[in-house]
């Protein structure tokens with residue numbers, strides 16, 4: 001989308017914006033209404049810059065499956081020192097400590113004295129930032145504690161599970177002027193960054209519609225009684241909505257300039273019947289097994305539709321409970337063409353023959369993202385979801401060491417995560433539209449779309 005086109009469209013759609021907001025606020029979750037009227041406790045942190053730090057001193061909370069993977073990536077990056085590790089399971093903390101020592105660093109101090117021992121770690125004066133990879137319900141209390149103690153907070157996905165929590169992150173980041181970034185690694189995939197690059201160069205024309213998803217058969221994991229199976233399953237028992245929206249939504253939100261020239265206006269959502277987990281438990285473990293007993297509330301396939309303030313549309317799906325090849329869709333449709341993932345393919349008018357798709361790889365030489373050109377080979381060697389985890393960690397440390405703004409703001413963490421609770425509200429209210437709060441408090445109108453550089 002050219003700047004000219006986006007400004008023209010913005011003005012053209014201004015009347016429509018009022019209409020959609022009026023519609024949505026009549027159906028807004030009460031908690032969002034309360035939250036929307038809260039006053040900022042500090043200035044905006046949009047494009048926040050903090051002084052460059054030659055070495056980034058990290059603490060980790062939660063070093064299970066994901067925290068260990070992140071630790072392994074950060075340890076491979078120059079200018080990172082890991083000073084402290086917290087986990088309620090001493091064996092996990094010790095394993096992580098061993099990884100730090102094996103990487104040639106001094107042994108970090110460990111904090112393993114129960115669920116709130118992270119507060120003791122946050123009081124250390126030698127930490128710049130805290131990486132949080134714990135169960136979802138712990139993300140916000142931990143990030144708020146870290147920011148209030150003066151550290152930047154880097155939180156796993158989704159950043160928050162309620163609207164109130166989303167606002168807590170925004171308020172605390174503004175009050176403390178700290179970075180609060182959600183570690184949405186999917187924004188750093190090779191295809192996702194290439195699509196961002198293409199969109200910024202206008203290849204798709206005017207951007208109209210996008211689709212993302214988290215379609216990942218997690219039945220075995222959810223019922224394993226280990227790792228995420230110890231806590232994530234509870235969300236499928238108690239909630240019904242789009243429980244894990246940010247992997248699919250993050251990359252397309254960046255392409256569309258959400259929070260930076262456009263914003264989510266409202267969302268409508270519906271869920272299919274919940275069948276997958278019960279059936280799987282009955283078939284694998286027998287009808288009398290405790291795992292076959294719970295009534296799983298979460299509808300297997302959730303489909304949420306978001307309308308943006310510029311009038312564009314986004315579909316986000318979630319299904320972790322049925323057989324399905326891994327799929328985040330990653331579709332962007334513009335007036336000149338379309339791109340879609342799984343497998344990666346593209347159709348551009350005037351370039352692609354007939355009505356066919358062609359492989360996205362055909363465009364790599366012309367549109368490959370400079371970040372992947374620079375560190376892609378290294379990222380593939382180090383691994384982590386095809387290299388995107390390493391690219392994310394490298395880029396985050398690069399920004400901190402060079403005093404640059406980060407690619408994802410607290411407003412992105414809040415807006416992308418909020419689709420979870422907003423979809424729950426819509427599902428519970430006959431798919432009525434739920435208004436998306438403007439976490440930026442209007443700053444989205446004056447902020448240019450993201451351009452990630454190498």
Ligand SMILES: NC(=O)c1ccc[n+]([C@@H]2O[C@H](COP(=O)([O-])OP(=O)(O)OC[C@H]3O[C@@H](n4cnc5c(N)ncnc54)[C@H](O)[C@@H]3O)[C@@H](O)[C@H]2O)c1
Nearest residue numbers: 062063064065066067087088089115133134156157227228
């Ligand atoms: N971005 C990705 O690709 C990706 C992949 C997997 C998981 N995740 C996210 O990472 C987070 C963690 O997931 P996981 O798979 O590592 O789960 P996990 O259960 O394997 O690990 C969680 C860890 O947190 C620890 N923990 C729990 N409560 C704690 C507390 N109060 N204080 C300190 N430690 C505590 C547990 O002991 C465990 O070691 C989740 O938010 C999940 O959604 C993201």
